[in-house]
Amino acid sequence: MSFYLPIGPIHPALKEPLNFIFKVEGELVIDAEPNIGFAHRGIEKLMENKTWMQNAFLAEHICGICSADHQGCYTQGAEIIYEKKPPERGLFIRTLVWELERIHSHLLWIGVAMHEAGFDTFFMYAWRDREVVLDLFEALCGRRVVYSMSTIGGVRRDLPSQFAEKIKKFVPYIKKRMKVYEDLALRDQTILARFQNVGILKKSDAIDLGAVGPTARGSGVKRDVRYEESYGAYEGSPYRIVVEDAGDSLAKLLVRIKEIVVSADILEYLVDNMPSGPINLNLPPMAKPPVNEAFSRVEAPRGELVYYLKSDGNLKPYRVKVRTPTLANITSVVAMVKGMYIADIPVVYASIDPCIGCMDRVLIIDTKKRKQKIMTKEELIHFSNKWFKKHLNELKEERA
Amino acid sequence: MQGLLEIVLSFSVVLILSLLLYFLGNRKKRETENPFASGEKIPAMRIQYLAPWLFYVILFGVIDVAFLLIALTAGQFTPIILVYMIIVSLVFIILKLK
Amino acid sequence: MEYLLYSIIFSVSAILVAFFLEWFDRKVYARIQHRVGPKITGPHGVLQPIADFIKLLTKEDCLVKGSDTLLLDMGPVLSVAFVLFSLFFIPFGYSEGLLSIPGDLIIIIVLSSFVAVMILLTGYAQKSAYANVGAARWAELFISFEIPFVISLASITVASRSITISEIISWQAHNLPLIVIAPIALVTFIFSSLAKLEKTPFDIPEAETEIAAGWMVELSGRKLAFFRLTKDLEYLLLSALGAVIFLGGPIGPSLPGLELIFGIIWMAIKTIIFALVFSILRGLVARYRIDQAIHLFWHKVIPLTFFQLIIIVMLGLFGFI
Numbered sequence: 001m002s003f004y005l006p007i008g009p010i011h012p013a014l015k016e017p018l019n020f021i022f023k024v025e026g027e028l029v030i031d032a033e034p035n036i037g038f039a040h041r042g043i044e045k046l047m048e049n050k051t052w053m054q055n056a057f058l059a060e061h062i063c064g065i066c067s068a069d070h071q072g073c074y075t076q077g078a079e080i081i082y083e084k085k086p087p088e089r090g091l092f093i094r095t096l097v098w099e100l101e102r103i104h105s106h107l108l109w110i111g112v113a114m115h116e117a118g119f120d121t122f123f124m125y126a127w128r129d130r131e132v133v134l135d136l137f138e139a140l141c142g143r144r145v146v147y148s149m150s151t152i153g154g155v156r157r158d159l160p161s162q163f164a165e166k167i168k169k170f171v172p173y174i175k176k177r178m179k180v181y182e183d184l185a186l187r188d189q190t191i192l193a194r195f196q197n198v199g200i201l202k203k204s205d206a207i208d209l210g211a212v213g214p215t216a217r218g219s220g221v222k223r224d225v226r227y228e229e230s231y232g233a234y235e236g237s238p239y240r241i242v243v244e245d246a247g248d249s250l251a252k253l254l255v256r257i258k259e260i261v262v263s264a265d266i267l268e269y270l271v272d273n274m275p276s277g278p279i280n281l282n283l284p285p286m287a288k289p290p291v292n293e294a295f296s297r298v299e300a301p302r303g304e305l306v307y308y309l310k311s312d313g314n315l316k317p318y319r320v321k322v323r324t325p326t327l328a329n330i331t332s333v334v335a336m337v338k339g340m341y342i343a344d345i346p347v348v349y350a351s352i353d354p355c356i357g358c359m360d361r362v363l364i365i366d367t368k369k370r371k372q373k374i375m376t377k378e379e380l381i382h383f384s385n386k387w388f389k390k391h392l393n394e395l396k397e398e399r400a
Numbered sequence: 401m402q403g404l405l406e407i408v409l410s411f412s413v414v415l416i417l418s419l420l421l422y423f424l425g426n427r428k429k430r431e432t433e434n435p436f437a438s439g440e441k442i443p444a445m446r447i448q449y450l451a452p453w454l455f456y457v458i459l460f461g462v463i464d465v466a467f468l469l470i471a472l473t474a475g476q477f478t479p480i481i482l483v484y485m486i487i488v489s490l491v492f493i494i495l496k497l498k
Numbered sequence: 499m500e501y502l503l504y505s506i507i508f509s510v511s512a513i514l515v516a517f518f519l520e521w522f523d524r525k526v527y528a529r530i531q532h533r534v535g536p537k538i539t540g541p542h543g544v545l546q547p548i549a550d551f552i553k554l555l556t557k558e559d560c561l562v563k564g565s566d567t568l569l570l571d572m573g574p575v576l577s578v579a580f581v582l583f584s585l586f587f588i589p590f591g592y593s594e595g596l597l598s599i600p601g602d603l604i605i606i607i608v609l610s611s612f613v614a615v616m617i618l619l620t621g622y623a624q625k626s627a628y629a630n631v632g633a634a635r636w637a638e639l640f641i642s643f644e645i646p647f648v649i650s651l652a653s654i655t656v657a658s659r660s661i662t663i664s665e666i667i668s669w670q671a672h673n674l675p676l677i678v679i680a681p682i683a684l685v686t687f688i689f690s691s692l693a694k695l696e697k698t699p700f701d702i703p704e705a706e707t708e709i710a711a712g713w714m715v716e717l718s719g720r721k722l723a724f725f726r727l728t729k730d731l732e733y734l735l736l737s738a739l740g741a742v743i744f745l746g747g748p749i750g751p752s753l754p755g756l757e758l759i760f761g762i763i764w765m766a767i768k769t770i771i772f773a774l775v776f777s778i779l780r781g782l783v784a785r786y787r788i789d790q791a792i793h794l795f796w797h798k799v800i801p802l803t804f805f806q807l808i809i810i811v812m813l814g815l816f817g818f819i
Contacts, residue, residue, distance in 0.1 A: 005627050012706045027631075027788060116707045118698055118785025124531035190699060190784035342631065343787040346707045406501055410597055413505045414582040418575050418724070425555035425720030431563045 002030060007345060009038045015112065018354065020333075020345075027341045032334045036327075047320040052078055053285045055317065056151055059307075062322065063355055065105050067146045068097045069300035070322075075150040076231065077296030077309040081289045082152060088233075088275040090154030095233040096270045097140070097149050098298075099263045103174065104133040105301035106256040106263075109353045110181065113253065116346035117194040122184070129177050136166060154280025164271045171264045178264075181257050185250065195250035199336040199348030202247055211332045212325050213303020214259065215352045218252035220245040225299035236273075238265045249351040288315055300325055302353045326355045505586070508596050512585050516730040517547040522770070523733065523777045530781035547730070554723035562716055566623035570717075573620035574724030577613045581731040584609040587663060588738045589747055591761040593671070594664040603661045606739065607648055610694065613728065614640045620725075621703075621713030632712025635788050636703035639693055642795035643700070647690035649803040650683040653810045654743050657819055663742060670746040677744040679819060682806040684744050686799050688775060691736040693791070695729065698780035702788050734769070737776065741768035 002025040009017035017038035023031040043062055047055050056078070060071035072094055079086060086094075111126035134144045139160055141147040149155050185191055201211065206219035216223045224241050226234045242258040244251035293310040303325030312318040329352040337348045521536060521544050528535030536543030561567065587602040589595045595602070618640070621633025655661050657679050658669040670676055677684055693700035704712035714725055741747055745768040752760030786794065813819050 003627060005631070012710055027635075114784065118701065118705065118707065119783065120698075121531050121781045122784075124533065128532055188784070190786060193786060193790050194784050341787055341789065343702070343705065343708050343785075406597060407599070409502060410505045410586050411579070411583050413502065414509055414586075415575075415579045417506070417509050418578040418582065421555075421578075422571075422575050422720055422724065425723065426558050428558040430558055430560045432560060433563060 005342065016354070020349070022337070022342070022345065024342060027343070029337050029340050029342065029345065032337050034330055034334065036330065044320050044322060047317060049316065051285070051315045052081075052287075052289060052311075052317060053152060053283075055320070057148060059322075060146055060148065063324070064145055065108060065355060066101060066300045066302065066305070068094075068101045068149060069298050069305055071148070071150045072098060072232070073296050073298035073300075073305050073307045074309075074320075075152050076298065077294040077307045078152045078289075080294035080296065081292045081309055081311045082283070082287070083290065083292070084153050084281055084283065086154040086281060087278045089158075089277045090279045092233045092270055092274050093155045093157075093159060093279060094150050095237075096159075096267065097137075097147060097155075098232065099266050099270070100133055100136060100140075101147075102263045102301045103260050103267075104130055104137070105353075106260050107133065109256060109301075109350075110253070113249075113347065113350045114191075116350045117191070119191065122191075126181075129174070132170065132173065136170060139163060139166060151280060153283045154278070156280070158279050159274070164274070167267055167271045171268050174264050175261055178257050178261050182254065185253055185257065192250070194344075194347055195253055196246075196248060198249045198344050199340060199351055200247045201332055201336050203245075205335050206247070206332065209332045209335060210328050211303075211352075212328045213299070213301070213353075214252055214255045215303065215329045215332060217242060218244050218255045218351075219247040223304075225297050225304050229297060231298065233270060234266075237269045238262075249347050252351045286315065288313060302326060302355060303328060324355065326352070330354065504596060508586065509582055512582060512731070512734065513727065514548075516727065516734045517551070518544065519734050519737065519773055520547040520730045521545075522773060526774060526777040527781050530778065551723050551727060554726070555720050557719040559719040559721065560716075562625045565625045565716065569619050569623035570721060573616045573623070574717075574721045574728070577616040577728045578724050578731065580609045580613050580616070581728055581735055585731065585735055585738070588735065588742060589663065589667065589761075590738070590765050591748055591758050593667045593748060593761075598662070598664050601661050602663050603651060603655065603666070603743075606663075606735075607651065610732070610735070611640075611644060613732070614644070614694075617703075617713060617725075620717070624713075624716040626716050628709045628711070628715040629713050631709050632703045632715065635709075636713055638788055638792060639700060639702060642792045643690040643693035646686045646795060646799045646803045647694065649800070649807060650680075650686040650690065651743065653680050653683045653803065653807045656807065656814065657810050666743055667747050667749060671749045673819065675744065675746045679813070680744075680806055680810060682802055682809075684740075686803045686806070687740060687744070688779070689799050690795075691740065692776060692779060693795070695733055695736060695776065697776060699783045699786050700791055701785055702791055705785060733773065733776070737769045737772035738765070740772040741765060745771070 002023055005022045005024045007020045007022060009019045019035040019038065021033045021035070022029050043058060047058055050058060056071055056075055059074035060067035062070045107126050107130040111123040111130070114120070114122035114126065137147060138144050140163060141149050141157065149157065185195070201209075201215065201219045203220045205211075206216045206221050211219065211221070212223065220243055222241050222243055225231070226239055227241055240262060242255050242262060244255050289311045291311060291313045294308070296307045296309070298305045298307075305325060306323040308319070308321040308323075309317055310319040333349055333352060333354075336351070337345060340348060524546070525535040525542070536546035539545040539549045561570065584606045586597040587595045587606055589598075599605075614636070618633050618637050621629045621636060624630070654666065654676055657676060658666045660666055660669065666676075692698075696702075696704055702712075704714060709715070714722060717725060738747075742765075747768065748761030748765045750760065750764035752764075810819075
């Protein structure tokens with residue numbers, strides 16, 4: 001006998017609102033249906049009403065965890081629009097923030113995944129190590145979570161004094177910790193029981209479903225924007241793609257642990273080869289860009305992050321489109337969770353490192369009628385025309 | 401070694417104590433339409449599976465275990481076990497009749 | 499009359515000790531995780547569990563329409579009563595408990611399985627998919643851990659040739675503590691106790707990240723308070739039972755004339771040792787899946803208990819014990 005088990009939007013397993021309806025037979029999951037759109041904030045539309053410079057700070061508020069990647073990806077695209085190339089030192093500092101953020105995000109993920117598997121002690125340990133990274137951020141940016149480092153044409157702050165020494169101290173520490181984590185992940189019987197052969201995503205499926213980031217790399221797909229595009233200061237850095245072939249949740253865990261080591265290597269390289277010079281181009285904030293469009297890609301901790309920007313020569317962007325890694329990965333969850341047990345749902349779901357705050361920008365929800373629908377382009381135009389006709393007088397009064 | 405009186409007395413003491421604590425608590429009742437369903441509107445339901453059968457399984461476990469202990473304790477047969485067996489068999493019969 | 503007074507004092511103090519053990523468990527668990535744990539209520543937060551209990555008692559009782567109210571009222575009261583009653587048989591101080599009758603070990607086992615049935619019925623009485631899944635998981639776990647639990651106690655009874663707790667204690671006073679003779683039974687006892695207490699590797703029926711709170715998802719107010727009290731009392735019961743049957747309970751070196759005080763001290767130390775083992779173990783592992791837990795019990799723990807039983811019987815046959 002099968003029945004429907006809803007998980008989310010309010011559920012202890014999910015830290016962010018998302019709804020899955022699982023068709024369950026006993027303890028086995030037969031089918032799953034994700035419903036997204038609970039955290040829609042309309043940021044893309046809001047971006048059209050702000051200037052290019054202001055949007056850099058709006059972009060980083062799309063996500064609290066990979067904020068620097070959103071900001072960096074946006075500024076990278078805006079630099080293409082403005083046809084300016086930021087100075088080397090700016091690129092290096094930007095990349096430094098990206099890599100620190102990758103470490104912090106992966107540590108956060110390890111903690112959350114362990115919490116989902118019921119291993120609260122590991123969760124506390126991982127987050128304790130994350131505190132060290134957050135302290136580094138505090139020294140570097142003055143903030144612990146949303147950094148506001150990148151701007152169009154470089155970064156906003158130079159490295160503080162003694163920062164290179166802090167990184168030099170931090171790199172061996174985190175490498176030592178990662179060795180402990182890897183040992184624990186491969187030796188602890190309960191972790192193996194919960195992660196090994198759970199939520200397997202085959203290599204062909206990963207390619208078909210368009211999985212990105214560690215989700216794809218855990219299935220043996222060599223896909224990494226840092227390697228494909230070598231943007232920022234990655235060219236020449238000791239970068240290597242970490243790939244695990246098993247495709248299960250343990251492989252995804254190992255990929256993330258090893259990526260932290262790679263990131264630590266890159267940090268060391270960046271600090272050693274930090275060029276001197278200006279950190280940004282000091283663009284005037286009201287500079288108007290030429291008519292242009294840009295497509296910017298960045299490897300966020302969760303996978304490939306894509307920004308499409310279009311300028312019509314005005315102070316404000318004509319269109320901003322964001323494709324976040326979670327949206328690319330969420331379809332893989334359905335493939336991974338079929339045939340698993342109810343107990344595996346949190347682990348499998350967490351294994352893609354979902355970030356709903358990033359993802360939800362498409363759906364429209366009518367809270368009064370409790371209905372949700374996706375508007376087509378025509379409907380949207382029709383709706384906006386109607387809205388403007390209705391509110392035209394108010395707008396005129398406002399302008400007057 | 402105590403008799404039946406003390407057993408009855410002490411069980412009534414703990415029962416009265418727990419009832420007292422229970423009625424000390426907030427007795428204001430509120431009925432909700434829907435159970436917790438992660439924020440979704442899923443109608444209240446009770447899944448009719450396994451529970452009666454598992455009840456039998458538990459009874460089996462209890463009886464089985466009692467027999468095992470009696471068999472292994474070198475013939476120290478006490479009246480408590482007899483009473484226990486009778487109660488369990490009665491529960492079994494009542495369940496069957498139901 | 500005197501006995502009535504004693505039993506009331508004993509019940510109340512047992513509840514208070516159970517709250518103290520919950521605080522101890524939380525503190526140890528927090529220290530393992532580099533946290534501080536309860537800190538504010540009372541010295542070092544020792545009154546925190548009592549505060550939690552009182553807070554839950556004052557909350558209103560929220561139920562889904564059409565759920566089985568009789569079962570949901572009966573479950574919490576009876577499970578607290580059963581566990582509290584089985585604590586009467588545990589000797590805290592003298593070598594006999596407040597109640598001591600022939601075959602009281604079996605009574606403890608039976609009462610604890612009655613509590614398990616109460617939990618099952620409570621989960622089943624709620625109208626929620628989560629509670630039903632939790633109840634089914636609890637039942638599956640119960641048939642897995644109950645048998646190794648009892649067989650590990652059975653090997654104790656075979657070694658000491660008694661099913662009465664006071665006689666097991668006196669046997670240990672004259673011979674060795676049973677931990678030396680039955681170390682494997684100790685391991686299986688700890689495993690099945692962890693499952694009985696729903697502590698981490700086996701907190702499957704109430705797995706928070708999987709099925710919200712499992713069989714207690716719809717419980718609130720005093721019902722939730724009572725089930726939490728039940729778990730605390732069970733924690734005390736199993737720690738004390740382990741201390742009694744494996745470490746000899748209140749026996750230990752003492753001064754003449756001060757046997758009772760020394761008995762209480764020894765019993766407290768031994769109970770705390772078992773409680774500490776449970777707490778530390780729950781901090782060091784991840785949660786098993788239900789099928790993995792059942793597999794663990796039926797394929798590894800139950801054979802181990804039988805192995806222990808055979809060893810004990812052989813030792814007895816050749817006259818070593």
